[in-house]
Amino acid sequence: MPKVGMQPVRHQQLIDATFRVIEDSGLSDVTLSSVATEAGMSAGIVSHYFGNKDGLLEAAMRQILRDLREAVLFHCIHARDQSPRTQLRAIVHGNFAPSQTSPAAMRSWLAFWSASLNNPQFKRLQRANDRRLHSNLAYQFGRELERKNALDAATGLAALIDGLWLRGTLAGEAFDSEQALRLSFDFIDQHLPSSNCALSASSTKRKKS
Amino acid sequence: MPKVGMQPVRHQQLIDATFRVIEDSGLSDVTLSSVATEAGMSAGIVSHYFGNKDGLLEAAMRQILRDLREAVLFHCIHARDQSPRTQLRAIVHGNFAPSQTSPAAMRSWLAFWSASLNNPQFKRLQRANDRRLHSNLAYQFGRELERKNALDAATGLAALIDGLWLRGTLAGEAFDSEQALRLSFDFIDQHLPSSNCALSASSTKRKKS
DNA sequence: AGCTTACATGCCGAAAGTTGGAATGCAGCC
């Protein structure tokens, strides 16, 4: 059976299998044998390719971070050289791309977040990711706002994105991308001065009484 | 040695020990013996009081939910019969109360969130909590906004709260309550029509250029 | 004195991570 040049193929298959196990059983059920079984191979194979269990998990986390980076980049390309508002929207769009709102992705994110609290390596990866998002947002806001306000707006929008995502994950139902985008866009409009106050205030319409 | 009436004391000690283990080792390191050791007792004791491991974890989660409920309630009491803005602020304040922003609490929340994805019982508890927050917010917003807008504002504020919290947890540094409160209050002001647009826009001050 | 509560200890079955060996096939060199 053994063929040569299987390394990259097996790597990907095992990482994919890991996400599948996380999706329907949780990180605590990611064992060498559950992953191997899911991938249709035998237990020892994981150690062969990734050294040990941590190696597998780290590879999986890098994959998920890369996917997000690519999703954001993909949306940003189309907004290149546009207004801050458009570029901010693109960043938001990337964060809510289908690849990021699938049940598998959301469960994996939550699992890795949780794990990163006690794993320095995970923490490093995750913080680098956080900072990139924040600094991207801050740069765009900074084109129209004072630095202090831009930083606040970036922190707020980053939190709003993560919060919408988190609540979407925990809600159990399918992720409502439309609502997430709408609320995020509203947030952007309310912080950028170029958008007229009265116009942006679609959600501050007074109650008829 | 055995004294009578230890049950409630031991219950609490074991739950506290559980949080301590979660805080500095993560949920995956919560074992019957690690908890018992942390509490200064012997291994079999957990089964004695909680039946099994799941019983302990469920009791711990109920505790954390109760703590949040009480923190929110405590702040809301002082805002009783006040304006929606004041009451919304009180809810936010409760969510960022010290008991909720301690490293132990934040790590535990994240761990339970993650676990709730694959544990129906945890999911039930957690969703009930989510809905209470959302409906409280929606009620207050609903006093000044049309229903549709109130629901959006509630979803947004809930997400912002959770997101600020999540990012605070993952940041590794001490939680910046002041910033979290400020950003949440800004969000409230920007959605309530009663606050003047120009006044609320402290964070939309245009860049000097 | 007997019953209940409170706790420790020890054992067992299950499962996990890791390692080493063996079997199998591919590629290049003589």
Add this chain to the structure above:
DNA sequence: GGCTGCATTCCAACTTTCGGCATGTAAGCT
């Protein structure tokens, strides 16, 4: 063509540890 080395894969141990339970014992209550 055959030998050798390397990559690939499975299988079978081995060690550790976890959760659960049964047993034993000490302290109070009535």
